[in-house]
Amino acid sequence: MGARAIRILLLVAALAFAAPAAAQYYTWGSDPASLRWHAIRTPDVRIISPDTASATALRTLRYIEAVRPSLTPLVTSHPQVPHMGRLLLRNVRAALWIDDEAVREEFGELGFSERGIEGAVALRMSRDAVDALIEGRRVKLVVDLKPALTEEVLRERIRREVAEMAPTELFAELLRKLVPKPMVIPLAEELDIHSRSYVEKITEAQFERLVKVLKGLVLPVTDYAPFEYAVVTAGGVRCDEVNPYTMESLKVRGLYFAGEVLDLDANTGGYNLQIAFSTGRLAGMLKK
Ligand SMILES: Cc1cc2nc3c(=O)[nH]c(=O)nc-3n(C[C@H](O)[C@H](O)[C@H](O)COP(=O)(O)OP(=O)(O)OC[C@H]3O[C@@H](n4cnc5c(N)ncnc54)[C@H](O)[C@@H]3O)c2cc1C
Numbered sequence: 001m002g003a004r005a006i007r008i009l010l011l012v013a014a015l016a017f018a019a020p021a022a023a024q025y026y027t028w029g030s031d032p033a034s035l036r037w038h039a040i041r042t043p044d045v046r047i048i049s050p051d052t053a054s055a056t057a058l059r060t061l062r063y064i065e066a067v068r069p070s071l072t073p074l075v076t077s078h079p080q081v082p083h084m085g086r087l088l089l090r091n092v093r094a095a096l097w098i099d100d101e102a103v104r105e106e107f108g109e110l111g112f113s114e115r116g117i118e119g120a121v122a123l124r125m126s127r128d129a130v131d132a133l134i135e136g137r138r139v140k141l142v143v144d145l146k147p148a149l150t151e152e153v154l155r156e157r158i159r160r161e162v163a164e165m166a167p168t169e170l171f172a173e174l175l176r177k178l179v180p181k182p183m184v185i186p187l188a189e190e191l192d193i194h195s196r197s198y199v200e201k202i203t204e205a206q207f208e209r210l211v212k213v214l215k216g217l218v219l220p221v222t223d224y225a226p227f228e229y230a231v232v233t234a235g236g237v238r239c240d241e242v243n244p245y246t247m248e249s250l251k252v253r254g255l256y257f258a259g260e261v262l263d264l265d266a267n268t269g270g271y272n273l274q275i276a277f278s279t280g281r282l283a284g285m286l287k288k
Contacts, residue, residue, distance in 0.1 A: 047060055064237055067235035107121070140219060242262065
């Protein structure tokens, strides 16, 4: 949404840089249809201006932070995720790793769909993950599926479950006691244990690996969903180019900005609407 708006405002801005916005037609002295137009395209921004104002348009680029989707699903290369279907995990804890550092931790819902990893946890993490991916850094989510249990307590619980099962019950039945049904086969695949193995055949090392995966399922993040699926646009007109009391551009008199077109974005929770309402009201007052 914001990205489209940005293109339109940039066109206006580019024109206004060279002349008062209301007078563009007369300044150029000819019908816009007869002018030669110049377009600058970057991966994020397109500025269209009359040929004669192309240098000004180029300068305008400096006042804009590159736009990118934010609060958007994250795409993982984990081979088992497509087999989990549309699954929503509640009460999980996830850590976002960028290169070799855990930079953010979130608790709550994590969902899987054809768009990628979503849910409040993934969307909030996407604010950092998208920028890291653009910078070409390594990104992964490490998901603790049992955040209420320490490794030790979880190990004990698994032993208890196994003790209560008949030796010829299947590994899949043990997993079913630990994770939602759509995760059973993918988790067995991840552990490289046949889901129809008897629990009595599972080795100590395999149980240990089960504990480790339940406490830290690694989902490599390779991409992010495009603007169509994003809740908000990050980047835009730089805030230090705007008078915060009036929302008037510091570069172009009479040009006001509001909402997502500004380089302002926030977490889920109503903050983005608040940004739009507050800046919109200020801009609407048209104070000099
Ligand atoms: C699915 C979804 C859920 C969201 N949920 C939340 C939430 O729970 N809480 C929250 O705080 N924020 C939420 N947001 C974000 C919030 O809606 C936006 O941040 C906010 O609406 C931005 O307002 P805006 O006025 O800047 O831009 P927009 O709301 O995008 O308004 C821009 C308007 O300009 C119009 N327009 C575009 N091009 C042209 C043109 N050429 N000519 C004329 N008109 C044009 C568009 O049609 C649109 O009406 C959500 C967003 C999405 C997509």
